[in-house]
Amino acid sequence: MSKAQTKKRAADDQAGPDPKQQKLFPIFSKAGELSGDSSQSGSSFRWITPALGPKRSCLxxxxxAPRxxxxxxxxxxxxxxxxxxxPKKGAPPKFEWWRKDVPKKLKEVxxxxxxxxxxxxxxxxTSTLISEWKKKIPLIANALSEVPFRIFAAIEKDGYRKPIPGMWYELERxxxxxxxxxxxxxxxxxGDAAGRPNDHSSxxxxxALNIGIPFYTxxxxxxxxxxxxYTLPGFHVSSLPTEEKRIVPSKPSLLPSSSTPELVLFVGYPALGKSSFFRTHFAPAGYTHVNQDTLKTRDKCVKATAEALQNGQNVVVDNTNRDVQTRKYYVDLAKKQGVPIRCVYFTGSLELAWHNNLYRAFNLxxxxxxxxxxxxxxxxxxFTSFRANFQEPTIDEGFYEVRRVNxxxxGHEDARKRWSMWLQIDGK
Structure with missing residues (x-):
């Protein structure tokens, strides 16, 4: 945001309601007059446009003038x-306090x-339901005319959706x-989504745990x-084992001393760190990287692998390679070209892989x-299709070894803190 934009936002936030503007409690407003536009609702509330986020998914x-x-x-x-x-399409907006003392408590705080x-x-x-829901908020603001406040509303399943702290990050910004x-x-x-027996979620x-803030129902x-x-269902990284060795077996060296070209086949769920592992361990040694995310089809991956081997290059095929039949394309290619082939199997559950998927997409x-x-x-x-079709790799397929990478x-401490949060966009 430019300095001019920052000053404009600050000026907007300091601008109070028009003293000439009549304030009506919701029950005296005529049906159809209320909307998110404060000039129509008689409220000092206003929606700030555009909405936040790359997909405008955070209202x-x-x-x-909240300070x-x-x-x-x-x-x-x-x-x-x-x-x-x-919200019901066509029905006038309305709301009811959770308890009658809620407005008083908000004034006190x-x-x-x-x-x-x-x-x-x-x-x-739908956009219609979003528009109908937005009309409710000026009514709440009318009833809280003495309480300046901000509201953030996540309307998509993305990094703004609780418990991912996207809305809190915007507040901090x-x-x-x-x-x-x-x-x-x-x-x-x-909040009421607290993991109690009758709560709809946690x-x-x-x-609150992700932010590190005190929490109350x-x-x-x-x-x-x-x-x-209460209970907190779902996956959390605290459930992962902490004493596992990174590479099993750890010897001999991950990189062979022979100058003969070799083919290395990665196997494992998406988002288990295969590409990062390649960049750390194989790229410095000059291995060619073959990846279907880049090449788009398996046939192109097989062709690129064959060309690199023919040119005397070491190759890593960095795909999920979930079953014996998929891996056989590369095993047969290695036999045809007379080069050794081995497998590096990245262990990890679907739940861990999905968690990593959320982390790198929404919480870096x-x-x-x-x-x-x-x-x-x-x-x-x-992830579910990988699990349904997965066959664990074995020496019998034609590999001269299978290494496991746990x-x-x-990453640095700030990254670990974010990775260690509760991350979900659906479910409890």
């Missing part, structure tokens, strides 16, 4: 501040010097433009009820997004 709005303060009081929306409901922020996932499948760093220890997050609690925060039991640190190419999220069927995260 962002402000009520009044960037070190202490943040963050809240989920549905089932926390208001009763859960879904604002008076105590907190920035009030709403962070919500919204499963809105906005505050940093005002030279304010959030005091996470003094802030808190309230994404709010997982988001609505019952705990608004009603002062004791903490309820900013320092790595600059230096690494953008990785799009691979579809789920790329997963180990390699």
């Amino acid at each position: 962002h709005g402000v009520n009044g 960037s303060l070190p202490k943040v009081a963050a809240f989920d929306l549905d089932g926390c501040l208001i009763q859960s409901s879904f 604002h008076a105590q010097g907190y920035s009030v922020v709403i962070i919500t996932n919204q499963a809105l499948r 906005i505050f940093a433009e005002d030279d304010v760093q959030i005091d996470v220890a003094s802030s808190f997050f309230v 994404t709010d609690r997982k988001l 609505p019952e705990e925060y608004f009603l002062k009820l004791p903490t309820a039991k 640190p900013a320092s790595l997004t600059v230096s690494q190419p953008t990785r799009e999220l691979l579809p789920c069927n790329a 997963w180990q995260f390699e």
Whole structure:
């Protein structure tokens, strides 16, 4: 964002509601008059356009002139501040507080010097439903005319969707433009998706754990009820073994001393670090890299491999190579050209591979997004189809050896912190 844009945003955020503008409580508004446009709703709320993110998948709005303060009081929306409901096409927008004391509590926390922020996932499948839902927020703002707040709403299954902290990263960015760093220890997050027996999910609690922020359920925060039991389903990296050797067997050396060209076949799920392993161990030794993501078809990969071997080059085929039949194309090629072939098998579960897929698509640190190419999220069927057809490689296929490479995260501390978060875009 340019300095001019930053100044403009700051000026916009400091601009309060028009004193001449009449404020109506929702029940006195005529059906059809309300929309996300504050000039139509009589609200000091406004949606900021364009929405955030490369796909404009994070809606962002402000009520009044919210200040960037070190202490943040963050809240989920549905089932926390208001009763859960879904917009109905053509019906006038409406809402109901989760409990009658919610507005009073929000006024109190604002008076105590907190920035009030709403962070919500919204499963809105069409642009019409999104438009209808957006009309509800000025009604809430009308009823909270004394409480400036920000709202972020994730409307796609991407890096903004809780528990991935994309919306929180945007909040940190906005505050940093005002030279304010959030005091996470003094802030808190309230949400109903807490992993309790009757909760629809645990994404709010997982988001709080990812951020490192104190967490409360609505019952705990608004009603002062004791903490309820909960579970956190799904994959977390803490379940991975920590004592496994990286390469098994570790000897002899991964790179042979012979000058005879060889063919190395990688096997394993997508997103288990095969390409990174090649760059670290094989690229410095001059191995040719053959990859179907680049060449697009298996036939082109086989042809490129044959040409490189004919030219006396060592080759690594960096594909998933999931079954015996797929690997046989390369085993037969090696026999035909009289070169040795071996297999490097990258171990790891579907759950780990999917987690890595989410991490590299949505949760890389900013320092790595600059230096690494953008990785799009691979579809789920790329992983489930691998599992359905996978056959573990063996010496009997014609390899002179099969090395196993166990997963180990390699990266700096900030990257490890982000990789270690709860990452999911669907499910509980």
